Amino acid sequence: MTNSFRGKINTDIRDSVPDWEPFEPPRAADGAPNVVYMVLDDVGYSAMSCYGGVIETPNIDRIAADGVRFTQWHTTALCSPTRSCLLTGRNHTRNAMACITEAAIGFPNANGTIPPENGMISEILEEHGWNTYIVGKWHLCPTDEMNLAATRRNWPTGRGFQRFYGFLGAETNQWYPDLVYDNHPVDQPKTPDEGYHFTDDITDKAIEFIKDAKAIAPDKPFFLYYAPGACHAPHHAPREWIERFEGRFDRGYDALRETVLARQKELGIVPADTELPPINPIGTPETRQGPDGQPFPPLDYTKPWDSLSDQEKRLFARMAEVYAGFLAHADHHIGRLLDHLEETGQRDNTLVILVSDNGASGEGGPNGSVNENKLFNGIPDDLDENLAMLDELGGPKTYNHYANGWAMAFNTPFKMWKRYEFNGGTADPCIISWPSVLGHGGEIRHQYHHAIDLVPTVLDCVDLRVPEAIKGHTQSPLDGVSMRYTFADPSAPSARSTQFYSMLGSRGIWHDGWKAVTTHPTISGWSNFADDVWQLYHTDVDRAEVHDLAAEQPDKLKELIRLWFAEADANGAFPLDDRSPLEILNTPRPQLSAARSRYVYYADVADVPEQQAVNIRNRSYSIGSLVDIPGKGAEGVLFAHGARFGGHALYVKDNRLHYVYNFVGMLEQKIDGTEDLPAGENVVLAASFDKDGEDPPGIATGILSLYHGDHKVGEGRIKTQPGSFELAGEGLCVGRDSGAAVTDDYRGQRPHRFTGGTIKRVVIDVSGDPYVDQEREAEAMLMRE
Secondary structure: OOOOOOOEOOOOHHHOEOOOHHHOOOOOOOOOOEEEEEEEOOOOOOOEHHHOOOEOOHHHHHHHHOEEEEEEEEOOOOHHHHHHHHHHOOOOOOOOEOOOHHHOOOEOOEOOOOOOOOOOHHHHHHHOOOEEEEEEEOOOOOHHHOOOOOOOOOOHHHOOOOEEEEEOOOOOOOOOOOOEEOOEEOOOOOOHHHOOOHHHHHHHHHHHHHHHHHOOOOOOOEEEEEEOOOOOOOOOOOHHHHHOOOOOOOOOHHHHHHHHHHHHHHHOOOOOOOOOOOOOOOOOOOOOEOOOOOEOOHHHOOOOHHHOOHHHHHHHHHHHHHHHHHHHHHHHHHHHHHHHHHHOOOHHHEEEEEEEOOOOOOOOOOOOEOEOHHHHOOOOOOHHHHHHOHHHOOOOOOEOEOOHHHHHHHOOOOOOOOOOOOHHHHEEEEEEEOHHHHOOOOEEEEEEEEHHHHHHHHHHHHOOOOOOEEOOEEOOOOOOOOOOHHHHOOOOOOOOOEEEEEEOOEEEEEEOOEEEEEOOOOOOOOOOHHHOOEEEEEOOOOOOOOOOOOOOOHHHHHHHHHHHHHHHHHOOOOOOOOOOHHHHHOOOOOOOOOOOOEEEEOOOOOOEOHHHOOOOOOOOEEEEEEEEEOOOOOEEEEEEEEEOOEEEEEEEEOOEEEEEEEEOOOEEEEEEOOOOOOOEEEEEEEEEEEEEEEOOOOOEEEEEEEEEOOEEEEEEEEEOOOOOOOOOOOOEEEOOOOOOOOOOOOOOOOOOOOEOOEEEEEEEEOOOOOHHHHHHHHHHHHHHO
């Protein structure tokens, strides 16, 4: 009870007076606004039309026309860290989000668990009478909690959201998403062939959630966190949306930067004398090495457009068309949400805040990618393989990402991209609209602000303060400041004077119009941070960070470097981590149970997320399925983990046993049984991989054998991935292959369920013992049972 009981209690109810107030749920003040966060992913500064971009976004433009656009609003340069700032108002390292949750390293600054003393805006608003919903991407939960055996304390429903429909991790297949509904996984409602796309689906749910409550309490406000996958890889969009942009990017990314900059100057987004930085602003593999001779990261080299062959230009242009279709498609669904608010009379009193969580992404490298999972396995993309998939880009057969030259273009006029603390990684769109209060729109604001400033802004707008405690946890101070003062006064000085940055080895500090930033390549493994080169920019006049003043003003640079260390210390920013994606992602992390040599899985249950499933990387393993097969006709998947972009499966087809290992989507290695399946009870159908080498290091090679019991019925040589099958999603399953299939060799319709028999269990053994010994042990166990 928040208020004491003020009624009267006597022996007889007839002589007593009730007081309902202490027992009623909280109520928002009369006329309190709805609040909508629209959090786009990897969109960058200049993709959308109202920031000078060439991709038409008429519905985002509608928000801008009713609101204000900020030209110096900043993020952390990466997904989870920024999202933690957007919801807590604290700096990312204070939120234990120095990197994404999948890259947690077990230190206070980077463990993937936001401390409860850093409460979220969802928790505050719910306690004050708002309904709270989230649809789309969460990415604020440690990997050991992204499963059904874990606590839900860091799921959306554990952090103040009453309803959730979306995915928990970093990314998902837009055609076959890793869906969670409130607190449990669910299957998607239809297939891509039936018209499914994730953005369409979550928009339906957002409108449904709003309707559900408004039908009962029409005056009760809501907080909606709307976070589509667009435009994070994979870039998936319906073909008709992609075709709208055919030929629009044929001039290339160098020319696009010039076009966009001219439009930005005309709109007043950037100063009239803004210049473009070079396409490779921090070096190339030929011009730069690390302190100990380490190579410059090939991922961060951009090919000049004029150096490309005609085939490369065609491929790269198509990649941009796909990205543009993805963003335009998302904009369409943003329009559906706005339409609903307008049709129901809610738009005027809805505070809408639209942002991107970081700059456009350079993870596609110089050639782009048809399968981003290669990056997470340390395997470079192959141009010929990409060209072969040109006509499939954006569809279910690719897990694609554009070439990094487009990242520079969609971050115009800035240098670099996501991951980097240059403005290309941190400067992002921010549009705030509240028609009933602003009373004006289409305006621009140049005050310097950061993602941590949105929580104070919302609280200011709804006339609330951070409570002393949330769920019994005393709350820490906010780092953010309200931006509301800018609504009425375009010329007001910035309320923020300092902002520190740190991400994957890249560091920066902004203070009163000046910025110091390192040229340290992210995820390079260079270390030696004491040897970093710092550059100095007067960003009040040089937004694009073109003119390095370090040599001219060494004292100013020293002052800012000292300030960076002071801010880093205050925000618990250490240790710094610039290791490669493969090293970071393979870092050991907590498991709900101790590692063991044998894992048992069952059919008809939820998928097991890869982070908590058996780890077969770079080791011998066997997969044994115990089944009852009454006769001929058995068909379908016994076991599957991963997808066509990396995964493996044991399955039955044409009365034979088959195994496939899809190596990062590049090589489908299939072993076929040579004999018909035996019938009977307690039949063991198995695959066993015996590692005999590594080529290159980390990629295990060996013989994969198929067995009926202890009788070998097939074998072949395969190699296995050094890293995970996917960054997030596509878990381990028995009796079906959920999501995107590992192979097209299955018969029938997805999810290719096993029929014609009963799977009792699947056992995966990673002890290294010979398979025949394992099978005999299993036979003895069955006899005991």
